[in-house]
Amino acid sequence: MIVWIDPIRIRLRKKTIFLDRDGVINEDREYYVKRPDEFVLYPEAATALRLFLQLGFQLIIISNQSGLGRGIISWDNFQKIHNIMIKRLSFYGCPPAAVFYCPHRPEDNCFCRKPRPGMLVEAISNFDIPSLECFFIGDRKTDMEAATQAGCRGIRIVRKGRRTPKNRFEVQNLLEAVSLITKFRLQGD
Ligand SMILES: [Mg+2]
Numbered sequence: 301m302i303v304w305i306d307p308i309r310i311r312l313r314k315k316t317i318f319l320d321r322d323g324v325i326n327e328d329r330e331y332y333v334k335r336p337d338e339f340v341l342y343p344e345a346a347t348a349l350r351l352f353l354q355l356g357f358q359l360i361i362i363s364n365q366s367g368l369g370r371g372i373i374s375w376d377n378f379q380k381i382h383n384i385m386i387k388r389l390s391f392y393g394c395p396p397a398a399v400f401y402c403p404h405r406p407e408d409n410c411f412c413r414k415p416r417p418g419m420l421v422e423a424i425s426n427f428d429i430p431s432l433e434c435f436f437i438g439d440r441k442t443d444m445e446a447a448t449q450a451g452c453r454g455i456r457i458v459r460k461g462r463r464t465p466k467n468r469f470e471v472q473n474l475l476e477a478v479s480l481i482t483k484f485r486l487q488g489d
């Protein structure tokens with residue numbers, strides 16, 4: 301597990317929006333986000349993340365990057381992509397408090413690779429995060445499985461045109477996730 305923490309922003313016992321990276325914050329690629337020029341933020345991402353901060357959440361990114369373990373993404377490019385993400389999100393006023401990456405391949409059988417909840421569990425226990433008040437926003441079924449196992453609510457992003465959202469925990473982009481979470485708060489649910 302590779303853990304990056306911003307000591308200025310991380311807070312103990314704070315409600316948190318956990319976010320998958322590729323396919324949620326930035327466009328996913330057919331064959332991994334391998335180079336800095338392949339890191340493209342979705343147009344609505346920064347606005348949505350700023351709204352989460354205004355709602356009193358901190359942001360923690362939880363990302364499988366098996367391209368590292370497979371030797372498809374170089375460590376140098378991995379680091380550059382990470383730096384670009386932090387720089388852009390900071391520029392737009394929505395920097396994450398921490399980022400967790402799993403660099404392993406499925407056959408490594410680690411505890412951190414989603415659908416296993418290792419990265420979420422580690423973040424929740426290290427920072428004493430109230431998991432019941434948290435959400436994990438991802439775009440895959442494996443993200444939802446990790447959320448359930450870690451005891452927080454999963455919200456799945458199903459991009460327009462892929463298929464129609466099936467249930468009330470599926471939305472089409474991060475801004476719709478903001479509305480959904482706002483509704484939860486109003487209902488005190
Ligand atoms: Mg994803």
Ligand SMILES: [Zn+2]
Nearest residue numbers: 402410412413
């Ligand atoms: Zn792992």
